[in-house]
Amino acid sequence: MDESVTTEAAWTPVPGEEQYSSLALANSAIALPGRRVLDLLDSPAQTNRWLTEHGLAPVDIGMREMCASQLRSLREQIRALFDARVAGLPALPAALAAVNDALTRVPTAPLLHWDxxxxxxxATPHPTTEIVDHALATLAANAADLLTGPDAERLTACQSSPCNRYLLRHGRRQWCSTRCGDRARAARAYARRTRAQPD
Structure with missing residues (x-):
C-alpha cells in the first residue's frame, strides 16, 4: 500500500468542500483499501487543527476528547443524512434529531447579562465548550443548507470502492479525486480482461 494515501496531505478537498464545510466534515473519515480508515478527527489536537483550518475555532483552544467526540458523532449523523439523500431514502430520526440538537445549541443573538x-x-461568551458548540451549530446549519438547497441534487457518493467520500457532482464526474477515478477505471479494465479470458 502506498503510504502517501494514509497522510492528511495526500487528500485534496473534493468538489463542493470549499462551499460546504459539512461536506468536508463528512469526508474527514476516509476509507482506505484494506479496510483501514484515515480519521482527520482522531485526536483532540487533530480535531482542533481541522476546526482551525475550516475557520471554526482559534488555534489551540485546549480541545478535550469529549469535544472531539461530539464532532465525530455529528460527522456520523451528517453522513447518515447524506446517505439517505443520495439513496433517496427517508432520513433516520436519530440523525435528524442530532443535527437539530446541534442547531439549537447556540443562541441566535447575544444573551443579556448584568454587570x-x-x-x-x-454578549456572547466563548469558552472552549461554547466554541465547540458554535462549530457544531455552524456545521449542522451548513449541512441543512446543503440538503435543502439547490446543490442537494448534485450531492453524490464517490463511485470508487472503497472510497466513502461525498462530492457535488459536476457534469458526469463520479469520483472525488483523480486517484479514485484511476482506481475505478483500473478495476473496470481488470474486470473486462478477466471476463474475456477463457476458463
Missing part, C-alpha cells in the same frame, strides 16, 4: 457596576449588556 453590577455598568448594568445590563449583551
Amino acid at each position: 453590577e457596576k455598568n448594568g445590563p449588556y449583551r
Whole structure:
C-alpha cells in the first residue's frame, strides 16, 4: 500500500468542500483499501487543527476528547443524512434529531447579562465548550443548507470502492479525486480482461 494515501496531505478537498464545510466534515473519515480508515478527527489536537483550518475555532483552544467526540458523532449523523439523500431514502430520526440538537445549541443573538457596576449588556461568551458548540451549530446549519438547497441534487457518493467520500457532482464526474477515478477505471479494465479470458 502506498503510504502517501494514509497522510492528511495526500487528500485534496473534493468538489463542493470549499462551499460546504459539512461536506468536508463528512469526508474527514476516509476509507482506505484494506479496510483501514484515515480519521482527520482522531485526536483532540487533530480535531482542533481541522476546526482551525475550516475557520471554526482559534488555534489551540485546549480541545478535550469529549469535544472531539461530539464532532465525530455529528460527522456520523451528517453522513447518515447524506446517505439517505443520495439513496433517496427517508432520513433516520436519530440523525435528524442530532443535527437539530446541534442547531439549537447556540443562541441566535447575544444573551443579556448584568454587570453590577455598568448594568445590563449583551454578549456572547466563548469558552472552549461554547466554541465547540458554535462549530457544531455552524456545521449542522451548513449541512441543512446543503440538503435543502439547490446543490442537494448534485450531492453524490464517490463511485470508487472503497472510497466513502461525498462530492457535488459536476457534469458526469463520479469520483472525488483523480486517484479514485484511476482506481475505478483500473478495476473496470481488470474486470473486462478477466471476463474475456477463457476458463
